[in-house]
Amino acid sequence: MLKQLTRVSGLLLLLTFWAPVVWSATDWQPIAETIHKSQNDPRQYQAIKLSNGMTVLLVSDANASKSLAALAVSVGSLQDPDGQLGLAHFTEHMLLMGSKKYPKPESLSEFLKMHGGSHNGSTASYRTAFYLEVENDALKEAVDRLADAVGEPLLDASYADKERNAVNAELTMARSRDGMRMGQVRAETLNPAHPGSRYAGGNLDTLKDKPGNSLHDALVNFYHRYYSANLMVGVIYSNKSLPELAQIASDTFGKIANHNAVVPPITVPSVTPAQQGIIIHYVPAEPRKQLRIEFAIDNNSAAFRSKTDTYISYLIGNRSKNTLSDWLQKEGLADGINAGADPMVQRNQGIFAISVSLTDKGLAEKDRVIAAIFNYLSLIRSQGVKKEYFDEIAHVLALDFRYPAVTRDMDYVEWLVDTMVRVPVDHVLDSPYLADQFDPQAIDSRLDSLTPEKARFWIISPNEPHNKMAYFVDAPYEVDKVPAAEFTQWQQLEGQVSLSLPMLNPYIPENLDLVNKSNAPVKPALIVNKKGLHVLYMPSHDFSGEPKADITLAFRSEQSLNTAKKQVLYGLNDYLTGVAFDQLSYQASIGGIGFATSPDNGLELNANGFTNHLPDLLSELVEEYPKVVPTPEQLEQAKSWYLERLASADKGKAFELALQPIQLISRLPYSEREVREKLVKSITLKEVVDYRKSLLDDAALEVLVVGNMTAPQVEKMVNNIEAKVKPRGTQFWRGSRIIIDRPKKVNMQRVGTSTDSALAAVYVPVGYDEVRSMGYSALLGQIIQPWFYSQLRTQEQLGYAVFAFPMPVGKQWGISFLLQSNSKQPKYLYERYLAFYPQVEKRLRDMKDAEFNQYKQGLLNEMLQNPQTMTEEVGRFSEDFSRGNDKFTTRAKVIAVIQGLTQKQLADFYHQAVISQTGFTMLSQVSGNDSKVHEYAAPSGWKTYSTTSSLQKTFPHQVNK
Numbered sequence: 001m002l003k004q005l006t007r008v009s010g011l012l013l014l015l016t017f018w019a020p021v022v023w024s025a026t027d028w029q030p031i032a033e034t035i036h037k038s039q040n041d042p043r044q045y046q047a048i049k050l051s052n053g054m055t056v057l058l059v060s061d062a063n064a065s066k067s068l069a070a071l072a073v074s075v076g077s078l079q080d081p082d083g084q085l086g087l088a089h090f091t092e093h094m095l096l097m098g099s100k101k102y103p104k105p106e107s108l109s110e111f112l113k114m115h116g117g118s119h120n121g122s123t124a125s126y127r128t129a130f131y132l133e134v135e136n137d138a139l140k141e142a143v144d145r146l147a148d149a150v151g152e153p154l155l156d157a158s159y160a161d162k163e164r165n166a167v168n169a170e171l172t173m174a175r176s177r178d179g180m181r182m183g184q185v186r187a188e189t190l191n192p193a194h195p196g197s198r199y200a201g202g203n204l205d206t207l208k209d210k211p212g213n214s215l216h217d218a219l220v221n222f223y224h225r226y227y228s229a230n231l232m233v234g235v236i237y238s239n240k241s242l243p244e245l246a247q248i249a250s251d252t253f254g255k256i257a258n259h260n261a262v263v264p265p266i267t268v269p270s271v272t273p274a275q276q277g278i279i280i281h282y283v284p285a286e287p288r289k290q291l292r293i294e295f296a297i298d299n300n301s302a303a304f305r306s307k308t309d310t311y312i313s314y315l316i317g318n319r320s321k322n323t324l325s326d327w328l329q330k331e332g333l334a335d336g337i338n339a340g341a342d343p344m345v346q347r348n349q350g351i352f353a354i355s356v357s358l359t360d361k362g363l364a365e366k367d368r369v370i371a372a373i374f375n376y377l378s379l380i381r382s383q384g385v386k387k388e389y390f391d392e393i394a395h396v397l398a399l400d401f402r403y404p405a406v407t408r409d410m411d412y413v414e415w416l417v418d419t420m421v422r423v424p425v426d427h428v429l430d431s432p433y434l435a436d437q438f439d440p441q442a443i444d445s446r447l448d449s450l451t452p453e454k455a456r457f458w459i460i461s462p463n464e465p466h467n468k469m470a471y472f473v474d475a476p477y478e479v480d481k482v483p484a485a486e487f488t489q490w491q492q493l494e495g496q497v498s499l500s501l502p503m504l505n506p507y508i509p510e511n512l513d514l515v516n517k518s519n520a521p522v523k524p525a526l527i528v529n530k531k532g533l534h535v536l537y538m539p540s541h542d543f544s545g546e547p548k549a550d551i552t553l554a555f556r557s558e559q560s561l562n563t564a565k566k567q568v569l570y571g572l573n574d575y576l577t578g579v580a581f582d583q584l585s586y587q588a589s590i591g592g593i594g595f596a597t598s599p600d601n602g603l604e605l606n607a608n609g610f611t612n613h614l615p616d617l618l619s620e621l622v623e624e625y626p627k628v629v630p631t632p633e634q635l636e637q638a639k640s641w642y643l644e645r646l647a648s649a650d651k652g653k654a655f656e657l658a659l660q661p662i663q664l665i666s667r668l669p670y671s672e673r674e675v676r677e678k679l680v681k682s683i684t685l686k687e688v689v690d691y692r693k694s695l696l697d698d699a700a701l702e703v704l705v706v707g708n709m710t711a712p713q714v715e716k717m718v719n720n721i722e723a724k725v726k727p728r729g730t731q732f733w734r735g736s737r738i739i740i741d742r743p744k745k746v747n748m749q750r751v752g753t754s755t756d757s758a759l760a761a762v763y764v765p766v767g768y769d770e771v772r773s774m775g776y777s778a779l780l781g782q783i784i785q786p787w788f789y790s791q792l793r794t795q796e797q798l799g800y801a802v803f804a805f806p807m808p809v810g811k812q813w814g815i816s817f818l819l820q821s822n823s824k825q826p827k828y829l830y831e832r833y834l835a836f837y838p839q840v841e842k843r844l845r846d847m848k849d850a851e852f853n854q855y856k857q858g859l860l861n862e863m864l865q866n867p868q869t870m871t872e873e874v875g876r877f878s879e880d881f882s883r884g885n886d887k888f889t890t891r892a893k894v895i896a897v898i899q900g901l902t903q904k905q906l907a908d909f910y911h912q913a914v915i916s917q918t919g920f921t922m923l924s925q926v927s928g929n930d931s932k933v934h935e936y937a938a939p940s941g942w943k944t945y946s947t948t949s950s951l952q953k954t955f956p957h958q959v960n961k
């Protein structure tokens, strides 16, 4: 209820900034500027400058359930020396291998594990960041360890090989990620005189001793040259007061030495005429078809209040009648188009990019797509830069800032320090949302520079011509100059297109009133209970100050997904209705309303956002949904998209491939991809239309509404929807599940689609019901993940992706182990798993009470903390909503199980699951595709299955109630 007073309290908070805080010490100075924050934000912010020159943002949040800290230094891969490429990244790794005050390697991570925390680091082209989360009471000690690691690292050469391997494994794994692959292709096609043209990540070959160039000397030099407090920024976020946080910052970050280091500015352009007007043909790791047009732009971070690039991107992505986006989709050339800029990636320069997701037709007629884009850019230029559009953008951004949906976690503080590197600290919170300096000249001059001659065209598809392999990521590509004739052809084609600029958005909310005045309950109530219609409703408990709601319409039906053909029909229909409603959902999204569909025992439609236009928009959507009649051409487009999606599921990372069968056996009935692939071709338009009709008509409707609506408003909306779609079903279908009731040992194995191997192993014991097994496996995962990681990754260096985590099979939970390796085969990995398993039981049984209770409390704290966004609040009800538990008790029951769980019970659960294997055990093995011999584990008595569906058939089933 406090939040309803925001307008008043906003003023009060502002006043407190002028009240002098007692800054008793001289080790820091408050930075005078007020940190511009959202009017709904109850947190207190203060930026200080430490005596060593480092700027630190302090955030005091009375409700913080965990503390966060981050540090960034404005040096990254662009500063790598030519002789040791990847050195910035390697330095990031080596810093955490022991420091003066805490000489043990990983003393930070060991400490954090004991205090419910974790940490990570990231290296970008222009900065390196370190960040952590930890229990509130352990904040100071955690930050002290981080500061000592950054300020006084031992840089012990004896760990160099271990970390070279870790860097190498990380970059090898990235071979299947298109973002990383394209990063390397981009580097190889930039101006060779710009440092951004070099390989950035590092590997065993670039990071090593060379004649006259020792890696260790290079590391020490790099560290001493750049790791200076004057180049650093930090964030400390906690439940403590600002003066306490300032003291912590001063005692920790304040000790880092300042030697007034300088990062030499980069003055060469990232792109010269030789690297413009080119076509980059690129073969992606995942099959997809895309046109991407990139332009080098000067770093305009300082002009963030003008939102110059946002203005242009906004018009490019905007969809109303006859805009570029509308035309491309109506012509069947594209599924979507968007644009955006990052001004900082090359430090002195950045990138403005336009991305088009192409259909088969769009790929074949890509010249028309390119022509339309430049036609539209000319239109924006010739019609003049318009203040109305800028005002609309400013309005939308201001709403986003006023009602943010932000999770304050490690990613958030990483983002904060990154933003501090880019903009003045007083605007660190609002810089992405602030648009109050309309600069038509800047927009004009940007538009003038977006010409075909200056563009770099990426054509991305599995069948692109290629004559080169990008270094280390092994990505095939080819670079050609755009022939003069092609520029002329685009100009001619431009003449054949006639486009319009967007209309102003009708869905931006004006009415932000709050309708619920009473104390909000903590769970939804069943307010309509009729045959075939349930409505569950609650005002938001945690976000009662936000004029937003989250609405789910679940059309449940047993017939909707029970055959392979219907599963294909679901996918095709989902694509086709997505195309039909793209304009509506685009405009709604600008107005802060999102739509999504998902298959949950039928069709589930979700809408969330500002309530002003939400009920009307949802009614309109539901009314139009059954009326969509796609064209034959659109159906072909949908089929091509569906086949591409099937193919890309088969092209995942090795660890994803290993996990797939374990996830898919719970999806009942599972149809193999090959089976669905064969069905696609023969499906007719009539079948799709009939299927869509039955999806709604034959369903029973269950509705969940959370947020800023009253019960009568909800009932009125539901009546309205019911009158339009008239669902006739009477049964709330809740799916069925496989049952584990006896020991069963199974194996699946395959060759992967990349050079890495992976092994997944899952263990689900019998004799534990759903709620108990959820609680047990959650705590087990929490405790053994760091052990598994430390043994198999840190000590044995078997791979980079190393996980132990809870995993359900049907509705019974167990524990899963997963590892991806770039050097070892599954057979060897399994041997190492087997050596690890008995150690776990011993450690579990020998653990001191205090340690066990600390783990338990850490998990409970996490589960009991307040949701950080309305989506998270609603998410806590979704499982019970899906299963028809209108008392919403599952979460509380699991918490009670964990509260009562003893060390012996947990060790016994582990023993039964993993050691004596009383239930379901499964190995899923993936062998790298470049191995000459594929070595799979073959434990005796285990049965090997060739498909997930044949394995699924061996389980008994039960219908969920």
Ligand SMILES: [Zn+2]
Pocket: 089, 093, 167, 170
């Ligand atoms: Zn790394």
